[in-house]
Amino acid sequence: MKKFVNKVDNILSESLIGFGKAHSDIIKVNLSPDYISRKNKPNKDKVALISGGGSGHEPLHGGFVGYGMLDAACPGQVFSAPTPDQMEAAANEVYNKKGILFIVKNYSGDIMNFEMGADMIDHDNQTIIVNDDVAVEDSTFTTGRRGVAGTMIVEKTIGSLAETGASLNECKSFGDHVNKMTGSMGVAFTSCTVPAAGKPTFELSVDEMEFGVGIHGEPGRRREKIKSADEITKEIIETILEDLKPENNQEVLLHVNGFGGTPLMELYLLFESAQKLLVNKNIKVSRSIVGNYTTSLDMAGGSFTITKLDENIIKHWDSPVHTSSLRWKI
Amino acid sequence: MKKFVNKVDNILSESLIGFGKAHSDIIKVNLSPDYISRKNKPNKDKVALISGGGSGHEPLHGGFVGYGMLDAACPGQVFSAPTPDQMEAAANEVYNKKGILFIVKNYSGDIMNFEMGADMIDHDNQTIIVNDDVAVEDSTFTTGRRGVAGTMIVEKTIGSLAETGASLNECKSFGDHVNKMTGSMGVAFTSCTVPAAGKPTFELSVDEMEFGVGIHGEPGRRREKIKSADEITKEIIETILEDLKPENNQEVLLHVNGFGGTPLMELYLLFESAQKLLVNKNIKVSRSIVGNYTTSLDMAGGSFTITKLDENIIKHWDSPVHTSSLRWKI
Numbered sequence: 001m002k003k004f005v006n007k008v009d010n011i012l013s014e015s016l017i018g019f020g021k022a023h024s025d026i027i028k029v030n031l032s033p034d035y036i037s038r039k040n041k042p043n044k045d046k047v048a049l050i051s052g053g054g055s056g057h058e059p060l061h062g063g064f065v066g067y068g069m070l071d072a073a074c075p076g077q078v079f080s081a082p083t084p085d086q087m088e089a090a091a092n093e094v095y096n097k098k099g100i101l102f103i104v105k106n107y108s109g110d111i112m113n114f115e116m117g118a119d120m121i122d123h124d125n126q127t128i129i130v131n132d133d134v135a136v137e138d139s140t141f142t143t144g145r146r147g148v149a150g151t152m153i154v155e156k157t158i159g160s161l162a163e164t165g166a167s168l169n170e171c172k173s174f175g176d177h178v179n180k181m182t183g184s185m186g187v188a189f190t191s192c193t194v195p196a197a198g199k200p201t202f203e204l205s206v207d208e209m210e211f212g213v214g215i216h217g218e219p220g221r222r223r224e225k226i227k228s229a230d231e232i233t234k235e236i237i238e239t240i241l242e243d244l245k246p247e248n249n250q251e252v253l254l255h256v257n258g259f260g261g262t263p264l265m266e267l268y269l270l271f272e273s274a275q276k277l278l279v280n281k282n283i284k285v286s287r288s289i290v291g292n293y294t295t296s297l298d299m300a301g302g303s304f305t306i307t308k309l310d311e312n313i314i315k316h317w318d319s320p321v322h323t324s325s326l327r328w329k330i
Numbered sequence: 331m332k333k334f335v336n337k338v339d340n341i342l343s344e345s346l347i348g349f350g351k352a353h354s355d356i357i358k359v360n361l362s363p364d365y366i367s368r369k370n371k372p373n374k375d376k377v378a379l380i381s382g383g384g385s386g387h388e389p390l391h392g393g394f395v396g397y398g399m400l401d402a403a404c405p406g407q408v409f410s411a412p413t414p415d416q417m418e419a420a421a422n423e424v425y426n427k428k429g430i431l432f433i434v435k436n437y438s439g440d441i442m443n444f445e446m447g448a449d450m451i452d453h454d455n456q457t458i459i460v461n462d463d464v465a466v467e468d469s470t471f472t473t474g475r476r477g478v479a480g481t482m483i484v485e486k487t488i489g490s491l492a493e494t495g496a497s498l499n500e501c502k503s504f505g506d507h508v509n510k511m512t513g514s515m516g517v518a519f520t521s522c523t524v525p526a527a528g529k530p531t532f533e534l535s536v537d538e539m540e541f542g543v544g545i546h547g548e549p550g551r552r553r554e555k556i557k558s559a560d561e562i563t564k565e566i567i568e569t570i571l572e573d574l575k576p577e578n579n580q581e582v583l584l585h586v587n588g589f590g591g592t593p594l595m596e597l598y599l600l601f602e603s604a605q606k607l608l609v610n611k612n613i614k615v616s617r618s619i620v621g622n623y624t625t626s627l628d629m630a631g632g633s634f635t636i637t638k639l640d641e642n643i644i645k646h647w648d649s650p651v652h653t654s655s656l657r658w659k660i
Binding site for chain 2: 002003004005006011012014015016017018019021022023055056058059063078189190206209226228229230232256260261262263264265266267268269270271272273275285288289290292295297298300302327328329330
């Protein structure tokens, strides 16, 4: 296994300590239980947003803690749900008089542990389940659709609304709305290697891809020969659009996400391919983001996410944000 | 070859078009000759900064075009120098009454083509050669030391100085100073695959690493068995410090750069390892940046860069910047 590592058991904690030191102006890291929280308390009462999930998808979620986005993130071991005591401790630290909103990707382990965490706290709380992956219903770790790269868009937009002092119900309802407006789907060229396993999670032959792959390497719709970028893009984008059913002249946010092992050059090529296709379908790409935001360790491949935009989503996407991985206007 | 591609010959142009569309608020892309330039002319006369080099290192350099950094970037084919007509066209577009400063990584092809480009323009111009790689003297494509991840730091800081209206001589002299204060060194766990070649540039067995590798996969100091993250970090950091000879209590910027195929989790682990070591040597890490900024396509591995800080470098590092890959306070 070719990784920068001292002891496999310590990867997460050593990485978290480094993360805390590298971004000590924005966040602080608590160990045992592990959670990342905003360094400075917000200036006014607000709903506290807490997300989390298995590690290995960085910068999701820890990279999105900060002004205008998350108040805390709970990282589990690689590809494993965080434990309830992490959510309990994070919630008690970042509670800010307006209740707690948990943002959870739809995996059975995450759902269960976030529920148990929620039961352990005394503060009002609600939960948003993100399930933007249109590839498959039910999968290795999921009942229903998986939560993938659209999570970042949900976190950014609710994060912005929460900063305005909106109520817990308003934040919950807006987050559910953004999730509903969002669809994603991805393709893998290679597996990733989970450090504790020390070998690739699955095998793909040299000319194969996993179409509709999950962000832990879960099976997608089928395994097939690699196609051209335009062919891959077309099938994914059309599948997402069947789900989202955009209006004519619909304005959208287009997110091309890399899984970790694919060069930026290829991600921009995918963006071009998708943008051209969407224009031909009378869909207007008015916001865009390209890069490695929801990764699967070293997996080669990537995903598309489309969010149908309305005035409110645009406002809360464009607003200032100051985290280690998304930062603008601040 | 597992890449998102339509035709290998079109990867660069399709990717550039996508880059231009995804960031149309910041930059514009010109094709044939290829260059990326700031979308809006600066508000006042300033030295125009132009960098460039082979593609495949993204976000370097195109991702650093925008307010507070580069005025233009000239991308060559993958790992090939840009041609002189690119530099000529870019210079003629972004010239802003105070001369042109070229920022060139020290590779023989880049040096030659930038010189020829400079000869083709009528404006006053000077060139900064970045040669921060302390691993080896002379290499496959270089006489002297190679220019690697420190280039981003040179571009950020001169970019900031240029925005103040500083003269060409002042910018040139400050850039040379930042380059001199900066040292880098990296290690590769895998080769990258250049699209036109279709196969890995070099072979490393499953337990080997290339110590002191170049960003095109050029040989480093030696090939050896993979060591622990702490051992790798220690040798690299000590080699950089031997070169930079910091004072006791020296303040530094520590940059951990991923080559493309290494997860963020491991880069933060490297940051922790280096930060701890530097503290023990009475060196103060007061600025930091961790991520994939100077990549080698899909290569697994990474590098450390240290810049010795003074008041001026700190001021121009911290100042506002608005590019597609570095953005803060704006």
